[in-house]
Amino acid sequence: MFSTKDILPLTLKNLGVKRQLAVQTIILHWPDIVGNDISLQSRPTSAKNGVLFVAVKTPVWGHHLSMLKEQLLAKIHDYLGQKLLADIKFYAGNFSNYANSIEDEPKFGVKLRSVTLSNAQCMEVKEIAHAVNDSHLRYRLQRVMVKDKKRRSLLLQEGWHQCLTCSALCPPEEKYCTSCAIDNSRRRREEIRRLLADAPWVGYIETNSCVPCTRTEYMRSKQELIQSLLYKIDPNNPNTIDISTLAMLLFRIMPENVDHENIEKTLRFIRRNRYVFAPRR
Template sequence: MKQLREIIPNTIKNLGIAKKYNTEWAVLNWPKIVGDDIAAHASPTSVQRGVMIIAVNNSVWCHHLSMMKDEIINKVNDFIGEKLVNDIRFQAGYFKKYQNYDEDQENYETINQKLKMIKLDDTELSQANNLANVVSDDNLQRKILRIAKKHLAFKKLKKINNWHKCANCDSLCPSDVLYCTVCSIDNREKKICDIRKMLSEAPWLTYAELNKYIDCLPHEFINAKTSLMMLVAAEINNGKNDNLNLLTLVMLSTGAKPEEVNEKLIKRTLDKFGRKNYVSTPRL
């Protein structure tokens, strides 16, 4: 008889949920990975296409953890045993929301009731049985069969509710949206990256000016601009205080055009972002 540690990974792989299982396992064991101090202020909510979304209780901790991003990514991947997390996105102010899972209990029970009403056809039942029959232990076989049936029923429920294939991938998504959740996140991240790139080249642009080139919403512009400002400020505080970084930070923060930047404006901006003593104001 095969041992459980050999059977379960193979079964999970056959179900096509190995990556999801591994990332969910990391989310469940978050305090073990990062320690109780960080876990008290930040909690992962999901992992979407290699991007871990972490809810943080305030902007101070959000900035602090962003400086530790590479270290956290390495710890998570070391715990999982493979490189499944490539990036982290922090969301300040959402921590409390994800600490109370009872809020989703009603929706969870409603979905379970709907799944019980789904009837699998002979082909689907055969597929589920084939997955379960890889083990000889009756108890484990029943558990695997239940998981497989639920997985297939959930896919069928989506089709019954007129879910369609995502415009970017084969995942199913509701009829009122064009992209699945993962692709929607990818698209938003790409747009944010495009906005950041344009702002890094022309940091004085207002929302109205940038929106002529990139179709975006005000909050997308603000998020991209804020993240770019924090990145540039961090580089300055880490010693990369070249004139380009300093001028970029000033224009991002104040909206001043290049010809409007002066030493007084630079000093006020640096003080606002908590410059270190060795940072000097450049000569213009």
């Protein structure tokens, strides 16, 4: 297999083009980079701000691969001959549940072949590919870019639209692409955790009126906060604020209702659960 090491940088003056090429290279050569076993279970879909987004078939694989993240990053950078990525984010789920579902329909390939690109689009592809010296890679890169442009045209025809925050396309019923949706959800959960740390007794409806979120996000944020307190609190020498916060979270009680009995119950909860969950990495 050829390497992109020699071909990538020098002629590419524009960093944006360089990144685009690198991302296309990762997507195109994923099986070569990570090997067959991993590539059958995962698929890189996009990159943003140095973060590569990889769809994985099952949560188990997502977990497994995030343990191998550093090794995967090293493999990718070895392959590219340069460090372009800071992180990889895995999102779990059946491939077909995500942005590619429409592309798994058998007629998608037929439709794709019927799309013709405009002259301007063809020129753009040629300009980017022109910078690549290796003729084999140039050919493959052109094919990937043409396919990507056709795919975008077709998806737009099918009612897909641009994500509200980036240039990726998403289905009519979604506002954001998968990677932005993950980002947004992570930010919302952070906000909810902050809110709950200040007002641990607050339920979903009240939370939702301050930080619009789904019930699942509320539950998950609460669980995350409970777990972090679980590890922070030493049951033999508990910090008063932390233990009261945990009691209020667990029993959904206001500060004035925290009493000796609640605190004792909370301490038992800590002792019982501390070693049950794996520590957060």
